[in-house]
Amino acid sequence: MCEADATGGGGGGDEDGVGALFSALLEDSAEDLYENAPCGYLSTLMDGTIAKVNGTLLGWLGAGRDELVGRRRFSDLLTVGGRMYYETHIGPMLTMHGEAGGLALELKAADGSRLPVLVTSRVKKGEDGAAQLIRITIFDARDRRAYERELLRARQVSEAERDRARELASTLQRTLLPPSLMPVPGMEVAAYYHPASVDEVGGDFYDLFPLTGDSWGFFLGDVSGKGAEAAVVTSLARYTLRSAAVYNPEPVKVLDNLNTVLHQQYRGGDTRFCTVVYGSLVPDATGCAITLVSGGHPPAVVVRAGGVTEFLHTPGGMLVGAIPDAKFTEVTAHLGPGDTLLLYSDGLTEARPVGASRERYSEEELLDFLAASAATGASEVITALTALLTGFGDGVEDDTALLALSIPLPGSGDS
Amino acid sequence: MSTRFSTTTKAVPTGLVLTLAGELDSATAPAAHEAIQQLALRDGDQLVVDLSGLTFCDSSGIAALIAARSHAGRTGSSIALAAVPRHLSKVFGLLGLTDLFVVHPTAELAQQAPAAEH
Amino acid sequence: MDVTTRNNVTVLGRADGPAVVLAHGFGCDQNLWRLIVPALAERYRVVLFDHIGSGRSDASAWSAERYSTLDGYAEDVLEICSALDLRDVVLVGHSVSAMIAVLAANSEPDRFAKLVLLTPSPCYVDDGDYRGGFSRDDIDELLESLDSNYLGWSATMAPVIMGNPDRPELGGELTDSFCRTDPVIARVFARATFLSDNRADLPKVAVPTLVIQTAQDAIASQEVGRFVHEQIAGSELVTLDATGHCPQLSAPEATAAAILEFVGAP
Known part of the structure; x- marks a missing residue:
């Protein structure tokens, strides 16, 4: 036993060293990861009232924590169109199915600018199965939206080209008959x-x-x-x-x-x-x-x-x-x-x-x-x-x- | 190039035999033209175009045959078509091609009577 | 075509009870009523259906001509009532279907005994002193939101919808169509929903009417609910201590109770 312990302890010495390093990193980053994650985090009550928000999202919105927590609803952060979409689609989806993902919405920042985002929401339930709160993850979709707009523009250009070619063909055809x-x-x-x-x-x-x-x-x-x-x-x-x-x-x-x-x-x-x-x-x-x-x-x-x-x-x-x-x-x-x-x-x-x-x-x-x-x-x-x-x-x-x-x-x- | 059309050139004592097989249409005609331009014909040669394996031929294909006729004429060669499939012989007749080309039942028979085509 | 197939009509509850027809609003289908149906089915003959283009309706029955105004949807409601030979109908319309219910009741007042208008708005766009709550730009923005989301909607939602072990009460074949909407139809429906002005139809309502609103509704404000109540002579107004535009989801017990009290015992 002793030997085994000693061996184990000796062997574990190195592991502990590395483990401690990771552990320190992890412990240090748990809260930090939430606050400064590369995405926005938000938790709301079932009626949408904001209960918790991370630093990344506050930074994007240009808002202070006190302005939001307990005072605003998630849908207040959206453009009017997004808010209506939330009420008519996302809200019912969350209630009935507990999650809704991949939604393209726009946030309104304090300075009036708009931030295209992708939103995923999931309802957290208590041990009794009752819905407690909604967890929302928000990704910056500026690049994706710009890419989509570029795709859309390219498609419009190619459609216009095609129409022009057809118009030419049909004009030429008419001159032949x-x-x-x-x-x-x-x-x-x-x-x-x-x-x-x-x-x-x-x-x-x-x-x-x-x-x-x-x-x-x-x-x-x-x-x-x-x-x-x-x-x-x-x-x-x-x-x-x-x-x-x-x-x-x-x-x-x-x-x-x-x-x-x-x-x-x-x-x-x-x-x-x-x-x-x-x-x-x-x-x-x-x-x-x-x-x-x-x-x-x-x-x-x-x-x-x-x-x-x-x-x-x-x-x-x-x-x-x-x-x-x-x-x-x-x-x-x-x-x-x-x-x-x-x-x-x-x-x-x-x-x-x-x-x-x-x-x-x-x-x-x-x-x-x-x-x-x-x-x-x-x-x-x-x-x-x-x-x-x-x-x-x-x-x-x-x-x-x-x-x-x-x-x-x-x-x-x-x- | 797809497998639905192929060209083969074979040297024979009387000249060359060009075999066109498969579907000869606007998509495959460039390959036929390419093969025709490569033909090393000499004065007095006979060019036999073997069509026994030709399953389809539209106006692009007709143009290729006429190009082959012109190519033969420029080099002082004669040209003959061999084994024109039944479905094409009707179209060839309609287009008046039978007056432009000597036609033989097979490539072998064509090689036996080259002199008459000069 | 058979109307009950076209609109995926479902009939539940007491066969000898009063007929209560539940008309869902824009964005979902008859599943939106799931949480209050059990309470209503104990006492009434409950009729559920999907608007054309929503849920499991037959989208091939859709035409831009018929469904570019709310009248086409109102005709569908009347055709369903007629096909089932329903009389003295209590028609419950949620959101845009509240106005569809008004149009149906004004068209055939003898068919209906009572109307329940759940979070109604006769006009979403502000107009002079009337405050619908939205500018024309807001509505255009909504239509844009729908465009950017509908393609992703059906693709990303379908797997989520297929099974839901956490909520066995939502089980069964109906859930797989939840909120599934044909994008082209949804766009036309959205325009009909958010650009209609049915304020002039309200005073013509000759059927006893209950207006139900919530304390906090981003789509139909309390001011709009009051307007509807004032415009329909003799109507009742109930304001639920609930939030959101869908009280049948956020406060199903209170919503069912308000309907039960207004409709009364069979």
């Missing part, structure tokens, strides 16, 4: 443009315009790629087609001219081309005669008055702008009362209707859809296809342009 189609005497015309993205300008384009006499020119095309570079080609294609049609209205010549212009423009490394259907129409006694030329574009569709649908194939028509001597082929058709001609871009026929595993929508399916829809006339056909596209949702990956021309049935009231 006619604001509204010109009315063609004795015909019904309708068009629809479905942008795949609000952030990027699409590469589809269409137009309808008067030529000499009572004939009209129209086109619908799709430039490879999207974004600003594609928009330049789209703009070039659109204005070239219109001026080429005035220069020489023969449809094959119009595409020849466009091909020459695009190919010369992009002869360098960066190949840019488009697919396009160009047509002219001449009204006659029973409707109108149509001549179409296609440069690598999906075939136009005719929906006959009786609901029969057919393609206007233009085999061998090449991409426009890819090679200097591209070949284009011509097809003619006649539209009678109730007949509709539809031009479309491949955003429609390459859409993936439902789910990623589903095959892309095909031209044949489009033909069947139009036959089954019983849509008659340009407006009805466009309305039916708009609904179809809406149904595809995210499945429409590319921009989609639609242009329809029809001869109204007698007595349908349209001009």
Whole structure:
């Protein structure tokens, strides 16, 4: 025993030395830690009356202990908004659940300044389970609040940038499409443009315009790629087609001219081309005669008055702008009362209707859809296809342009 | 670059065989252009572009094929497409590409008839 | 939609007793009544519910149009009374629901036997000689406080709410939704609550009314409580020796006693 004691005592000598050092530090700091902790401490009665407060918090508030203890409530230290929040939210929370944490509030200092803080409160209960007082810990949240404000500001800036980019894209898009189609005497015309993205300008384009006499020119095309570079080609294609049609209205010549212009423009490394259907129409006694030329574009569709649908194939028509001597082929058709001609871009026929595993929508399916829809006339056909596209949702990956021309049935009231 | 598109270049007695496999779209087209620019073609060579493994090709991919055609033309080479998948041959026909390229059922058959393409 | 599901209606107490409908105020839900429900349920048929966007109500029933004024909430109260076919109802409204109760009673006076307005305020913003207790700037500051706290509120409070071994009387499935509020809805509710002026509706109250206030209330002062009492002809005013805006929590016995005395025996 003695030995053991002696050994223990000897061994404990060193430990006591270190222990005493810690103990002295701890004893010395117990009250000091409370008073000068790096956070504010506050204890209140259950009605909020301040019972105890540490030096750190008094320093932040610029107040004396006597001004607060027994005289003020915790909510008196808050801004009015914070006080109302305390009464309607924090108070009930403490009563019902005994604690409330992570609350962002502001303290009012004696000099009128405000201190953003994070507040955590907990109810202390006696041995009998009755609530005795509320202990509140308060952290200085100036840095955090400044950081949050910076985050908020950065978010606002990025949102403004995004809005500006979208605004630019939509402005540019508008310059590439006619604001509204010109009315063609004795015909019904309708068009629809479905942008795949609000952030990027699409590469589809269409137009309808008067030529000499009572004939009209129209086109619908799709430039490879999207974004600003594609928009330049789209703009070039659109204005070239219109001026080429005035220069020489023969449809094959119009595409020849466009091909020459695009190919010369992009002869360098960066190949840019488009697919396009160009047509002219001449009204006659029973409707109108149509001549179409296609440069690598999906075939136009005719929906006959009786609901029969057919393609206007233009085999061998090449991409426009890819090679200097591209070949284009011509097809003619006649539209009678109730007949509709539809031009479309491949955003429609390459859409993936439902789910990623589903095959892309095909031209044949489009033909069947139009036959089954019983849509008659340009407006009805466009309305039916708009609904179809809406149904595809995210499945429409590319921009989609639609242009329809029809001869109204007698007595349908349209001009 | 993702694994959904790959390019392979192989030297053969008649020239080069460039194999494009996977999905060729706006995201992967730069890789195709890169491979095309690297092709060391000499006057009289034949470039065969093997498409047997191509599962998707949009307008960016078409642009790459046209770039390959131009590259071959500049170097005095001929170009042929081999094994155009069924789903693409329809689109190629629509775009008039069959008039721009000689098309063979396989890369091997393409190498047996290079002279006709000059 | 079924109104009782939409507003998470709970019916407790004596089935043959007078119907007492308790309408909670802004910031919480029907759990706020937990401490006084036992005393009331001994004698009355107690009907509890959550306003749309609070507690376990169906937030999908919310629309900014209907709930941007207190009238939408008053309509909900009337729909609940109608769905349960309640008659001679005693309607107890706390805080903003005191004014919702006034609007409901003025709209269908025959439906209600008595009103109890707990810490009411018809208008929080000072206006001429009227002292609601707050400036417009104060209210804007409150709305800002709500914005900065609501996101954190649901995230940090939920774990605390889930279990509460210290207070078994609060146990059960209701506690897990305590004070859970949809932030978007809360913002609109806060605006309707703190920017409404219902002073002109008070003189129209034709139902016997009890006003209960506390001695110390940072939200609705004694002066405001007196104003409500004076504006409603024949009303009674009780000032509890309690603090805070929620006497049903800070002084549940006294609050229940005041209601019991006013409503009377079944």
